[in-house]
Amino acid sequence: MAYQARGRDPLLDSNTQAILEKRGKELIGIALILVGLMAAAMIASYTPEDPNWMSVTDAPVQNWMGRLGASISAPLFMIIGWGSWGVAIVALAWGVRFALHRGEERAISRAIFAPIVLALGSIYAATLVPNAQWTHSFGLGGLFGDTALGALLTILPVGAVIGLKIMSFLMGLGVLALMLFVTGFTRPELSWIARFLMIGVIVTYANIMHLLGRGATGAVSAVQAMQERRNERRSQATAQQDWSHAVHADLIDDEPMPAAAPIQDEQPKPGLLSRVPSLIKRPEPMPEPELVVSEAEYDLDSMPGDDRIKAKINDVIKSRIRSNKPTYAPDLAPVTKGLGRGPEPLVVQPSGASPLRAEPPLTAAHAAPVAEPAPVPTHAPEYAQPSDDVAPYIEAEDDADIIAPMPQAPQQIPAVEARKVVQHPPRKPVQQSARAKAEAQPQLAFDERAAQFELPPLSLLSSPASIERHVLSDEALEENARMLETVLDDYGVKGEIVSVRPGPVVTMYELEPAPGLKASRVIGLSDDIARSMSALSARVSTVPGRSVIGIELPNEKREMVAFREILSSREYESGNRKLPLALGKDIGGDPIVANLAKMPHLLIAGTTGSGKSVAINTMILSLLYKLTPEECRLIMIDPKMLELSVYDGIPHLLSPVVTDPKKAVVALKWTVGEMEDRYRKMSKMGVRNIDGYNSRVADALAKGETFSRTVQTGFDDETGEPVFETEEIIPEKMPYIVVVVDEMADLMMVAGKEIEACIQRLAQMARASGIHIIMATQRPSVDVITGTIKANFPTRISFQVTSKVDSRTILGEMGAEQLLGMGDMLYMAGGAKITRCHGPFVSDEEVEEIVNHLKSYGEPEYVGGVLDGPADEKADNIDAVLGLGGNTNGEDALYDQAVAIVIKDRKCSTSYIQRKLSIGYNKAAKLVEQMEDEGVVSAANHVGKREILVPEQ
Secondary structure (H helix, E strand, O other): OOOOOOOOOOOOOHHHHHHHHHHHHHHHHHHHHHHHHHHHHHHHOOOOOOOOOOOOOOOOOOOOOHHHHHHHHHHHHHHHHHHHHHHHHHHHHHHHHHHHOOOHHHHHHOHHHHHHHHHHHHHHHHOOOOOOOOOOOOOOOHHHHHHHHHHHHHHOOOOHHHHHHHHHHHHHHHHHHHHHHHOOOOHHHHHHHHHHHHHHHHHHHHHHHHHHHHHHHHHHHHHHHHHHHHHHHHHHHHHHHHHHHHHHHHOOOOOOOOOOOOOOOOOOOOOHHHHHHHHOOOOOOOOOOOEEOOOOOOOHHHOOHHHHHHHHHHHHHHHHHHHOOOOOOHHHHHHHHHHHOOOOOOOOOOOOOOOOOOOOOOOOOOOOOEEOOOOOOOOOOHHHOHHHHHHHHHHHHHHOOOOOOOOOOOOOOOOOOOOOOOOOOOOOOOOEOHHHHHHHOOOOOOOOOOOOOOOOOHHHOOOHHHOOOOOOOHHHHHHHHHHHHHHHHHOOOOEEEEEEEEOOOEEEEEEEEOOOOOHHHHHOOHHHHHHHOOOOOOEEEEOOOOOOEEEEEEOOOOOOOEHHHHHOEHHHHOOOOOOEEEEEEEOOOOEEEEEOOOOOOEEEEOOOOOOHHHHHHHHHHHHHOOOOOOOEEEEEEOOOOOOOHHHOOOOOEOOOOEOOHHHHHHHHHHHHHHHHHHHHHHHHHOOOOHHHHHHHHHHHHHHOOOEEEEEEEEEOOOOOOEEEEEEEEOOOOOOEEEEEEOOHHHHHHHHHHHHHHHHHHHHHHOOOOOEEEEEEEOOOOOOOOOHHHHHHOOEEEEOOOOOHHHHHHHHOOOOHHHOOOOOEEEEEOOOOOEEEEEOOEOOHHHHHHHHHHHHOOOOOOOOOHHHHOOOHHHHHHHHHHHOOOOOOOOOOHHHHHHHHHHHHHOOOOHHHHHHHHOOOHHHHHHHHHHHHHOOOEOOOOOOOOOOEOOOOO
């Protein structure tokens, strides 16, 4: 078979896809930040007097977000109170994570706990005492916080006052811990933040002590200046008094005056303040440090980006700490220590020093300078340098490289409405197969692809990401469960809904019936349950292996099943399925992939518009996506001439699509003959099925061998000994053959007996030969699906039907009439339990693209005998095998048997031939008419008897 290679380039390369994904996350982050800001403004400006949906007033709206903000904030405060701030905080934090691409995936995975944060915040706010401006009847935590707090206080074995304090402490810790967890913080991040805060506290403490020390020095200087001015004023007053006494003495003539004793300046008694100026010596201004850069030690240009920036920041912190170390005189230490610990020290800023030091700009092109400290006297006490007490810790942190760049603001996750588990395990995502993962990688075609057949890529199908997902809330499911219990109780059915299993299309409610309640009673109420629940339909059935009754109700919004998602699953790709059929998903959302080789045949029934034709297309595409033309060949029979004609020309076909019912009979007879030929080959090889035969052939072809066997052809005429001959068998692989019949009813109307005989023969024997049938009909009546066909088709699928009778015809029980249509089906595997399945959807455009891909590898190799019919001798043998008489030459085996019976017994009647050959009445009548035409018997006389015209032998 000649194939042509065709390459398909991806629409977008991986870099473009990554850029689009990154920009999309940034837009989402910006949107969340805006939502968080609006929520914060709405909550911050909340006023109970604003008009909202709970109260109508004529007062103007005071909320910053207008009437909408007032209408939203009012129920938030009523439910969770001040816990509603969590909505704004979490939205802002999640927006920052998306915008900066910092741990958004980790935050999303923990977002399910966000409602718990709001609940704990509401309970914590309820423990606080509201002020006079809080005019609501409930506390700061809203109705939820008050209710939950009251319930918790009743559980605690302590008093209300102590219990309130305990709950406030526990709820505060819980909110903080869970908020850190929900916002995506990890243990290394929290450890890094703790180290940063510790270092910040230490550095702040050192700076404060440094400022307090300088303030004490200024206070002492001010006291010294005040004492000097006071002594100067006292000296001036004493001198003026002496001058006045001298003038007064000169004015008194001739009067002897006693000599006045010389007046000496009064010196104050030395005290603490008088001794301070002599003890304290103002420190000299510290000389400016010289900038020394060691190129050998700080060769930052050769470092990586992160290490280089880290080293720069470490150097700047070192230079800042060393340059800010003050140098004091040794005598100043006691006063500095005492005054520095006063409650309100007088801080006088020296003119020659500044506590803040301007740092050079930190750029990537220049290394950070290192400031050498000024020399300090060796006899200075340690407590005179408050920053020295802190320096060892900071130096140790520098040596350990703990000081890192300044952290960003904590990022939090927005509150996302999370689903709680409703008594069922969460739906697991479909695990992708190795093929799906390989095709997801970008293809780099360095070399031209070889001209060989390649399976269709999954990119030809629609992506599951484009499908809208609908998730039901737990509150809605629980409410429906309680309503369903009420409806059942109204009809006298006692029981309890013990489990709810939501799915993409329907939700199953498992009813645990009361003792003594018959399941048939509940099953008969399906129409009444659907009416009471306002549903389109309701299917009620027992759950195999369990004691519950399943009640399936359709979802309000139906989720479409993606065909590509099922083909990408591991269930489809697993090697234990020779002929995989992607049927769809069950009610829980798990993919269902059947194996046609184990069925071994499939019967499909459903009304027009129920999704039957789409299901046949998905089954055919399932085979085309897995098997090459060397592994599987198809025969398609489409009497409607519309459904399967699109596949005409693909390499997998054994013949063109059959649209003529008469040609369909010929094709089925050829299939029966092919089955007989395969059985003869397998018997010669000594194998039991097609897998064993192909395995033997593969081994022989690998070794370059051929098969031969010795058979007896007769006996020698002279000696009478048996004669043996060696028969050569050419090893040749046999592909699977799948016969697809789209409309069985049209074929049964044209040639019902022949079609039924062919179908019956194939269904009974074709499994081991690798021939399988997929047969569909839109009229599941007893004249189309006969008892013989049902007995040989244990695997059946029923789509929506019109009546319970049709459901019983195809499945043997009711329920198919309650289906929703559009791919909703009941799958009965091997006559055992029935599973509800939702078929995938594949569009006509997708089918055309896949067919064009297959056609690009060459023309199909048709087998001529499929539509032309086998040779005459082989056709007669096939008719004999099928029990179909009718040739007019007397060569039919059944006809020969009838003639022999008539000649031997000398009797001829339709009932007599019917009893002797165990055939039908119509067949016996045809044999009698054929014998009359050929002159074996005469025509019937007036009493119905016939004469035997052939003499007795």
